[in-house]
Amino acid sequence: MSTTFPDGFLWGGATAANQLEGGYDAGGKGLSIQDVMPRGILAPPVEEPTADNLKLVGIDHYHRYAEDIALFAEMGFKVYRFSIAWSRIFPNGDEETPNEEGLAFYDALLDELEKHGIEPLVTISHYETPLHLAKTYDGWVDRRMIGFYERYARTLFERYGNRVKYWLTFNEINSVLHAPLMSGGIWTSKEQLSKADLYQAIHHELVASASATKIAREINPELRIGCMILAMPIYPLTPDPADVLKVMDADHGNLAFSDVHVRGAYPGYFLRTLRDQGIELDITDADRETLTNTVDFVSFSYYMSICEAASGGEVGQGNIMGGIKNPKLPASEWGWQIDPVGLRIVLNQFWDRWGKPLFIVENGLGAKDELVEVDGVPTVQDDYRIAYLNDHLVQVREAIADGVDVMGYTWWGPIDVVSASTAQLSKRYGFIYVDRNDDGSGTLNRYRKKSFGWYRDTIASNGANLA
Numbered sequence: 015m016s017t018t019f020p021d022g023f024l025w026g027g028a029t030a031a032n033q034l035e036g037g038y039d040a041g042g043k044g045l046s047i048q049d050v051m052p053r054g055i056l057a058p059p060v061e062e063p064t065a066d067n068l069k070l071v072g073i074d075h076y077h078r079y080a081e082d083i084a085l086f087a088e089m090g091f092k093v094y095r096f097s098i099a100w101s102r103i104f105p106n107g108d109e110e111t112p113n114e115e116g117l118a119f120y121d122a123l124l125d126e127l128e129k130h131g132i133e134p135l136v137t138i139s140h141y142e143t144p145l146h147l148a149k150t151y152d153g154w155v156d157r158r159m160i161g162f163y164e165r166y167a168r169t170l171f172e173r174y175g176n177r178v179k180y181w182l183t184f185n186e187i188n189s190v191l192h193a194p195l196m197s198g199g200i201w202t203s204k205e206q207l208s209k210a211d212l213y214q215a216i217h218h219e220l221v222a223s224a225s226a227t228k229i230a231r232e233i234n235p236e237l238r239i240g241c242m243i244l245a246m247p248i249y250p251l252t253p254d255p256a257d258v259l260k261v262m263d264a265d266h267g268n269l270a271f272s273d274v275h276v277r278g279a280y281p282g283y284f285l286r287t288l289r290d291q292g293i294e295l296d297i298t299d300a301d302r303e304t305l306t307n308t309v310d311f312v313s314f315s316y317y318m319s320i321c322e323a324a325s326g327g328e329v330g331q332g333n334i335m336g337g338i339k340n341p342k343l344p345a346s347e348w349g350w351q352i353d354p355v356g357l358r359i360v361l362n363q364f365w366d367r368w369g370k371p372l373f374i375v376e377n378g379l380g381a382k383d384e385l386v387e388v389d390g391v392p393t394v395q396d397d398y399r400i401a402y403l404n405d406h407l408v409q410v411r412e413a414i415a416d417g418v419d420v421m422g423y424t425w426w427g428p429i430d431v432v433s434a435s436t437a438q439l440s441k442r443y444g445f446i447y448v449d450r451n452d453d454g455s456g457t458l459n460r461y462r463k464k465s466f467g468w469y470r471d472t473i474a475s476n477g478a479n480l481a
């Protein structure tokens with residue numbers, strides 16, 4: 015070991031409103047797309063919220079946030095990443111004035127974080143577009159979404175800008191390519207959606223993100239705005255140059271987003287993709303100017319890597335976007351291939367490419383946990399989660415030794431939440447077990463797993479306990 019984690023490294027955890035809050039119609043909240051997606055991305059949305067949708071109650075964080083934040087504090091969190099439910103603030107999304115009760119909820123949550131000295135990191139939009147915007151405007155396909163988002167972001171910066179320094183504009187913005195409804199609020203089904211509309215939606219999101227960055231700086235120059243992408247290293251299945259070329263193309267598909275966020279203009283390869291498909295985007299001069307408002311840092315989620323090949327290979331399961339299975343790697347119970355070294359690789363790749371501070375804002379293992387009793391106290395002996403965490407953090411430490419500027423690390427789902435892709439509770443990521451099952455039963459009680467103490471020790475020793 016040549017180096018260690020820097021002082022002030024931001025250790026913590028990350029969640030998203032729609033996956034834990036519940037209270038889907040409480041406090042004046044409007045419906046979001048998630049309220050009609052009972053099966054995540056596994057099935058099309060339904061007309062009305064239905065009782066089988068676990069997200070309607072989530073883990074009832076809406077009412078238990080103080081208890082949950084106290085548990086995060088017990089682990090020593092320095093930072094907590096959470097998202098604001100857009101439809102709590104603007105129930106339909108296109109109103110002129112915000113819902114005060116929704117704003118007050120996040121004031122109270124921020125009070126709790128402040129009480130425990132935990133730095134907030136806020137995602138402005140995490141897979142929870144107001145349903146009205148999806149149905150009426152077809153989400154980000156419509157240019158008017160930029161204005162609605164600007165109003166929403168301005169409202170947040172004005173209200174919380176004196177107590178929240180770090181902001182992310184869109185969760186996993188590149189996932190819109192694979193999950194247009196969940197990621198882009200696009201109501202037209204994936205099968206019906208034209209490539210031209212999809213790329214136009216991407217353009218609108220990128221402009222909205224840059225515009226929010228500009229607004230944030232005007233309101234408070236101290237604010238730090240980051241983009242957020244789903245990172246997934248892609249390896250060639252063989253050394254055949256045709257496979258390597260496939261990797262390059264697939265990489266470009268993801269990197270294009272942050273190339274725009276960081277460099278303020280579309281890269282040549284992206285323009286070529288559009289040309290080759292005969293797509294002419296509506297990009298105004300004002301849009302081009304707005305895009306020059308670039309981010310302060312790059313954040314990303316990291317769960318797994320995939321392979322690409324010009325032909326052959328077995329397709330595996332993946333986080334929203336899958337790929338070809340890597341014969342060298344093990345997989346989680348949900349088929350996501352576990353690759354700690356891939357985290358060091360993306361950290362280096364992103365640092366070399368953009369030279370911006372990096373923030374790992376999601377990393378985690380979804381697994382089936384068994385609740386047992388130790389000395390009369392319910393717990394989970396999740397050594398597999400500890401091993402995953404340890405092995406990934408070792409690679410973060412290596413990347414830091416490589417010279418990469420890493421701001422922090424927030425584990426995905428420090429408390430069990432409803433899964434985004436499969437809408438299950440049995441796919442658990444937490445250090446804290448929540449007694450709620452896939453059929454909706456359970457007491458909602460919280461229990462510390464074995465990993466709870468391990469992560470607490472990691473934070474307390476600033477990573478010195480890594481094996």
Ligand code: BG6
Pocket residue numbers: 030033141185186244315333334376380426432433434435436441
């Ligand atoms: C990321 C999302 O894709 O992965 C989270 O930003 C999500 O919202 C996480 O929960 C894990 O995925 P899943 O589908 O297992 O919940």
